[in-house]
Amino acid sequence: MATFLYRLGRLAFRRRGLVTLLWVLIVFGVGAAASSAPTPPTEQFSMPGTESQKAFDLLQEKFPDAGADGATARVVIRAPEGKKITDEKAAVDKLVGELGKAPQVAGVADPFTADSVSEDGRTAYTVVVYEVAAPDLTDKAHDALTEVTDRARDGGLTVEAGGDAVMVEQSMSGTGERIGVLISAVVLFLTFGSMIAAGMPLLTALIGVGVGVSAITALGSTLGLSATTSTLAMMIGLAVGIDYALFVVSRYRSEVVEGRTPEEAAGRATGTAGSAVVFAGLTVIIALAGLAVVNIPILTKMALAAAGTVAVAVLIAVTFVPALLGFAPRRVLRVADRRLVRAKKPLSARKLRRSEKKAAKLAARTRPNLSTRWAMFVVRRPLGVLLLAVVGLGALALPATKLELGLPGEGTMATDTTQRKAYDLLSDSFGPGFNGPLTVTVEGKDAAAAGKRVGAALEKTAGVDSVSAVTANKAGDTAVLTVVPETGPTDSRTEQLVKDIRAKAPSLAASAGATEILVTGQPALFIDFSQTLSDALLPYLGLVVGLAFLLLLLVFRSVLVPLKAALGFLLSVSAALGALVAVFQLGWAADFFGVEQTGPIMTTLPIFMIGVVFGLAMDYEVFLVTRMREAYVHGAPAKEAIVTGFRHSGRVVVAAAIIMISVFSGFVFEVDDLVAMMGFGLASAVLFDAFVVRMAIVPAVHALLGDAAWWLPKWLDRLLPNVDVEGEKLRQRLRSGPSGVPRGASEHERDLVH
Template identity: 35%
Template sequence: MQTIARFAVRRRWWVVGAWVLFIVAMQALLAGLGGATYKDDFKLPHTETETVARLLTSAGLDAQNGASGTMVLHALGGSAVTDHQQQVLPALTALCGNGKGLASVSSPYGLITCTNGKGALSADPAAAGRAASLVSQDKSIGIVDLNWAASQPSISDMTDTIVQLKSLRSSSLQVEFTGAAFNGLKIDDNSGPTVNPEMIGFLAALVILALVFRTVGATVLPLASAIAAMGSGLALIGLLSHAMSVATFANSLALLMILGVGVDYALFIVTRHRRNLLRGMPVEESIVNAINTSGRAVLFAGTTVCIALLGLWALQVSFLYGVSLGTAIGVALTMLASLTLLPALLAALGLKVLPRKQRRAVRAGEFDMSEHHGFWYRWARYIQRFRIPAGIVAAGVLVLLAIPFFSMQLGSSDQGSDPKATTTRKGYDLIAQGFGKGYNSNLTLVINGPGATDQAFLSQVGSTLKTVPNVAPASVQPVPTGKNIALIAFKTTTSPQDVKTTQVVKTLRSTVLPPLYRGTANHVYVYGQTAIFVDFTKVLSAKMPLFFIAVIGLSFLLLLVAFRSLVVPLTAAVMNLLAAGASFGIVVAVFQWGWLAEPLGIGGGGPIFPFIPVMFFAILFGLSMDYQVFLVSRMHEEWLHSQDNKRAITVGQGETGGIITAAAIIMIAVFGGFIIDDNRIVKLLGIGLASAVFLDAFVVRTVLVPSIMHVIGKANWFYPSWLDKVTPRVSIEAADDATVASDEPGSEPNREYAPV
């Protein structure tokens, strides 16, 4: 670490220039490729969903796998939706020629098929019957189904189609857009200026850093480091999207992580550097020492975050590959900027990293060797004195907040959970108003085998399906499509996200359908949005325990090796689990139960996306390591000096409490700012991680961990001699920093350690 730091200091402008060149090159390369191509690619190997997708493709029914969105027409002023045919039908027909990949358009005015860039109205009598079913009983609401040929059309194709159709809006016709294809797209008309979530976090970080450092130079440096990581990291993630599928929310998640951890990492290093300067170290030696101490903690914590994120690959769900790799790239570049660009900028800034009064004192040779017994030192003494009641209260708070976690429902929230002002929610509510909530639940039985088109068999399956609770009998429509495959479309009486709809899928698969095809060459599958997420939940739920054990085990081993202790990593693992459970509880209360959902701009309650727990857990465990390492490394450093457990814990907490809480407030502001993002997943991660960081910094690290360590006593630092011999030595504290010679200029004098 010292070699890297000295190179960055002595070749500062080379380092700065290299970073600028790297950012420009990555951005130029991405621009040359036409920008990023994000897309959500759900592939679930060894599931019923994947089997059906292959069957439909091999049967030439790719259109059944194609993306679909819904335009909802609401005739106003007492008119019927069919009165607007002359206005709407030409616009729908013109869609086939816009080059956006549409395969067909089903509307109240007929079925339009797109062939060779031209739209033609079908003359099939069955299509006319279908058109009539797309009009509500009171004739005021109509549904237009837009079907793309591709399962993952580009975002620009879908948004351009919406822009083309928005022109149909008038004082007599309300037009809204809903359905799976339009989920998460920014398609609402916004009046007034919009504020980016990252800008809120950036401004909040700027204000907090200014209050902490009280000088422009020190305030700007952490943000400069984060901006460098953002400029290069987001470009690399964009390039990654050309090589593999990267989910649409990956860019927002990477921004959230880079800005949050980037400011945190730089804050730790700059704080250590400023303390060194005030104690008389020359600028270069101070920077090298800061990188060699706090920089090690940054490297340790950042590496843990990256490993935890890349551990998501072990789940073997391709949807998470691009997200985890992209975010890990962003965190890795943030770490690299903190260890190379930041020391170069610190060297260029010199003593200007300190406020003027402190600069004058340092130049005059007035160094500060004292221990400052401020608020956090007094708080540490308070926790030492009342360690048992304080620990009980902190643990009680975490357990209470974790209660909702045990009722977590995994699945896909439908657009009935979107904010009321969005077009997707308006369209969803109009469909529920005109056709019932269950109309939004599009499910299909896919029959495969030699008897798939046998009318007697189809009739038997259809009749049985109508008797299943919560299935709408009138919606059951057999559709013979080929020699060995047939479809039966149906809807439920409940919404797609309702637990009863999920139960319909499970009941059909486990109880109702098997007796119908058992002993025959046929097979009946259940397909559709709810069925896909049932499979998604099943795949991830089966692997979650192993993933959690792996992440916890990894953090335990890393802390064990770093601090040469059995108790410290065990305590950290238990505390992190408690904090994770509490933050999961907050997520369930807000996003599933709907508490404060509307005021927070979330909409309504709904299931938690199946991949959220593993993604959230990986990020949370990595972030928790930041504060655990920073806190305990200072305690460990003091333990090596004094061999006094009480003093080590009190001094460690007293010296790091302020910087940990300041870093946490910045990260909370960054994460919390993402509540204004349009994507529900990003909102969930923002609120969830903000609450997790708050609990981690203000409950776990400032109350629970020191309380428990005081109770345990010297056993905190117990490490069997036989284990010490077989484990590698990887110290977070630099070896030459543990003891400082009293005769070195600017060094701390030898101290007598009195009990604290």
């Protein structure tokens, strides 16, 4: 691997104009394809194999004219204090009439004829059905809804609106990307001390994200990728794109300062740091692609899109980055390093070997940097550092024991939004279960009669508030009725009601003359969703951790290093979940993070975090431990290898972690709850993993294990292919060329040797 990437890096450096042109053509080609692509389809959430999905599919098949594809807005109207809604009939009729004349509206229900008035007579609601799905509503349609409700409020009524026609107005603001890029630029400049060196990772990362997101847009209509599919790809692609380029540029700078020609330095940087980038990228891709085992299409599409963007970031790091280095081979160095390099004469292969030995002795006598001092401290006190880090992360993970999962909805939105106000008005006036009704489908030869018998039985069921009249399809083989629970959609008693109805469905169908009874609706959907994720968690962990373990086994040729990496990941992800629960569910420091409404954690988030964080955690493991492995393979004692790895990689890993944290933290301030939670969770996980697990636990464990950390059974050593991530084969190859000339050396280097 290192030898192949070494050649690739040198080729990209020499043919930098051609490589740059190819990437420019790719960017413009994918961008043109995206701009001419049809509008992405509306994302239809589905869960194959669940009862809720089966019932939903049945309704679409048997009731094709029900208008389920059109957006809806539920407008809630309450009369002033001391009045009935009937006293305001003229104002309500005017409101309904104006709503019916709004753009893209297919129909509006009259609350007085549709039995949509509360028992106390103060509140009513009307349902506005649109001709198109929510994402296809125009600004004029949104503005018309807002203007009509505002005029009704001016007339003295309390009017609030909910439904997907209103919620679709929430969108990504782009604040996250801007904040992340800004902080990343500052960190890169402080790390490199050069504007050009700082700009390269930013430029290549933005190009990678642009290519990935444009490809998603271009393939949207073909593969069914909605506009939301690119959210995770943008977040992950930006973070890893900067990090991967950062490692290659950093290694190039160190190679040039050690006396190598720019072309040779580009080749060695790509062969060593590039190898780490490839395997780190593979772990992220495995973790993301593994989400396909959950069998929820929307999650699979988001994960695969993000995995594709990570693959683009890897390709850019090992091709475009060395090409860009060719345009500014010296200007990526610090000013002091440029002077030092100019003062040096190019070294022959023999003198270069001597220079490396002298540099190693000099490094041992010079004052160590902060990373080196920290590593030396941990090596001296490994047990204390290990215990403190493990106990600290364990304490942070404690709030995760109170984790409550839930799906996003109007009931979890901020209390000052019109959607939440409408939700609360309906709960107060029509009962808490009104916002989460159950839909029961009944199949049979005489579905209408069977449905009536089923409805009568359900009315007597504990926990049921009311049951609607039965509606049968034209063929008469399917009927549907609505069951309103006594409790809210997220109440545990509602969940138990769904389970009770499903448990007695077979016997109820037999006594009612039906062939099958199915239950769907928001509470049922939540139950099925949670069960699907729960069932998939262990297979997912087994697949991802197993594949990543094998990958790290190849990289480090050690059994204990991959095991330690996996256990460290569990600590960091547990602590991150604890922090997430503390802020977004329990409300600790909620004001500081701009959390307006606390509530359950999004159901999809834990498994998303596990996948993404595992991949990112392995990134830092590969970047840091590869340099330790490189020193150990080249003859350094185990403890000295730890210090050497930190001396060369510690500062860069810290910079990479700060960049990734800043990118993810920027998304905390987005209005979309899932994006905000994901940004906070990922930022927390990277913080704990990079600064506690990789910077404290990893060196402590390696110090305690010593040489045993690199133990590999001989029989397994013979079976495993040597991927040479640490570049030992490359180093031997360069030193054993004919006549003392490194194989692949430049013409100038050959002349120097001869």
